[in-house]
Amino acid sequence: MDRIRRVFERETSRASYEPLEGGSERPDGERIEHGIGPGFSWIDYSVFLMLGVAMLWAWNMFLAAAPYFQKRFESDERLLRNFQSAELSVSTVGNLGSMIILTKLQARASYPKRIIASLALNIGVFTLLAMSTRLFLDVSAGLYFAFLMLVVFGASLATALCQNGVFAYVSGFGQEEYTQGIMTGQGIAGVLPCVAQIISVLSVPEKETKKGAPQESSTSAFAYFLTATVISTMALVAFVYLLSRHSSRERIKHTLDEDQVDTGCASTGRKTVPLLRLLKKLFWMAGAVFLAFAVTMIFPVFTQRILSVREPASAPRLFRPSSFIPLAFLFWNIGDLIGRVAPGLPGLSMTSHPRLLFILAICRVVFIPMYLLCNIGGKGAKISSDAFYLIVVQLLFGVSNGYLGSNCMMGFVEWVDPDEREAAGGFMSLCLVAGLTAGSFLSFFAAGA
Template sequence: MERLRQLFKRRDSYEPLEGGSEGPDGEQIPHPKHNTFSWIDYSVFLLLGVAMLWAWNMFLAAAPYFQRRFESNDSLLQNFQSAELSVATVGNLGSMIVLTKLQARASYPKRIIASLAINIVVFTLLAMSTRLFLGVSAGVYFGFLMVVVFSASAATGLCQNGVFAYVSGFGREEYNQSIMAGQGIAGVLPCIAQIVSVLSVPERKPEAGGPQESSKSAFAYFLTATVISAIALVAFVFLLSRHPSQDRIKHTLEADEEEQDPPSTERKSIPLMRLLKKLFWLALAVFLTFAITMMFPVYTQQILSVRDPATAPRLFQPASFIPLGFLFWNIGDLTGRLLPAVPALSLTSRPRVLFIMAVSRVAFIPLYLLCNLQGKGAQIRSDVFYLFVVQLLFGISNGYIGSSCMMGFGEWVDEDEREAAGGFMSLCLVAGLTAGSFLSFLAAG
């Protein structure tokens, strides 16, 4: 009878499901004991969010270093950023599609552990490349870089699919928000590390330039990704010891198994079309948000300070100003990811509003054309306009809309669909990144 009451209570497939914080008659329903909020768990998911996107942001912030490695080849110099984005998102999307199809027998903790182990190996190789074989041609290094980027993106897909699916079983939106916040932190810290590494190396004459000049700082910069992945791996193993997956799955399915046989560890496969029907506006919003966002890396590595390079401080030289642009965008992104944690600012119950906001972000793209692209002059001669109006606000909009979508999907699906919905929303996010990465070639041109 209770299920019939819930069925007739829902007016359409996009109305919040009952059984959350309030019962059918409005009474408050406390969280079960196993769903009690824990700052320890929150911190571990925060760290997993950092590890998840550290590589992505590391490649972006290292644009000045890669520019030096490719300066002997004009074609690679102009298109390496878009090639990075495309290879990364294709690898990420491909792995996400395969993993989403293999949800019935999925071991999400194993996927997370495997992704972190792959990252440790890949980042170590990348760090070694800054000290060894510095004399190889730009084409050879480009091929190596594409292999590294593809491997790291496949590992990111493993991590995204595993983490968002695993965290959904806890039934706490705060943990989803912690992952999104961790991803925002992963954008800020690599930029700071890159700026510090550049400013810490004594300035040299132009004729002494080259990849060898910054190999020592680049080695330390890339090696931080290995350290972050190793710390995240240890933290996640600790989390598993606190919440054995068998016990967590049992609690997740507890309500439907009271009158049935003992539970099986194999999950029911959820059709993607069913998830799309229930999550249509949120899925479309997160897709468009990140598709539009992919324009910013290409423009950011092309925009220079409006100050005279001959007299500008080192912070406004290209080697540090480009990471500074990424830093402002990522500070905005991190701020936006934190805003939905404030109940008064949450729009998880209004998916259509999030979709409209996602579409409106396309207005930021023309603003980049007003800045100092490739040093050819700016329509608005102001670094403040570029850093605070364009980069910061564009980042805030990305973080806020993306985090709201990834926090809110649990309200629109049944409890036994949450893990599959987490993987599906991650797939939509990566699909948006992939579509945007191919469109970014237009911006690079």
């Protein structure tokens, strides 16, 4: 029996490191306790929540502002039909390119500086966008399109810096709750811009045009775009406060091996982790987050084209295009927020089942034909019900996105060594952005549907 036992022990020692379901162990059998060190802090959680809001506020602001951009492009049918897909593609390509470069520069990265730079860039970009609603009203549709793409590209660079910096920075705390706070903040960033957009539209008298395009005044657009500047400023102040907290720095030091921490300059002790090694350890979670967000990118194109089944002339103003489109985005983002919060509740986390997350990500393609049953472009719906579109399609599609994304971004720390967490955070955010980029190019096919 002793000989048999030694054989099995040798086989076990050759096996590659892989966490057990519900926990993880080192190759020598010692259990890895995640989150060792100083305990959870609601102050730190609130700051990461705010950073999550700032991270995706700009992205969701562009989506919810579709009626205003439709007004600016109504004189050019080609731009009116394709501006949303072009917006998504420019944003995701800029984001992905930046993420690739930032991931390769992980060894000497200063993640706090990246976060601060991203928020400062957002402040400048969206101040300029707000000014454009007052100063550039008479420019041609083509010229405004070029300006919009430039602004979108600048915002994508800021988002890349923020995503790479925040997910890498938070992973050093060893607290999954903080990552869940970021994901919840991203969900809030989807809800509030839609609410602001609906309020700004309903608070200003409606204008009719010859073509009947959804209308929104420049005054309401100015107030709406300026909120992005305010949110980024608030997040910048909150993050500077976080950096000033001695306890925050100590939490990061406790999550790394002591022999790799240089108290004078932490970045000099960070080792470069090969992306191939991270891919092997995080294959299922990385694949799940990639597929989930690739499929998700279909929804903005359909959402800005699907109208209420009610007659526009007699429908309440909330169901007219200028309000109904942001209302549909609101339902999707409420679902997304619910999905992001759910993994933080006991019994709803699936971080120990990465293969199941991967399968669920594939199953989300069922929502694409469901959009085709709705009132696309006012041509009529196979299922003539706004409730079906808003609740069954938009809300549930959002729930699935938030739930899968939150599980993947919370759970990756269970599958890597402590000194690989920062690099793994950057790698997972890279996979997320890669999924968004792939989906943005596929959205051109949806635009022609």
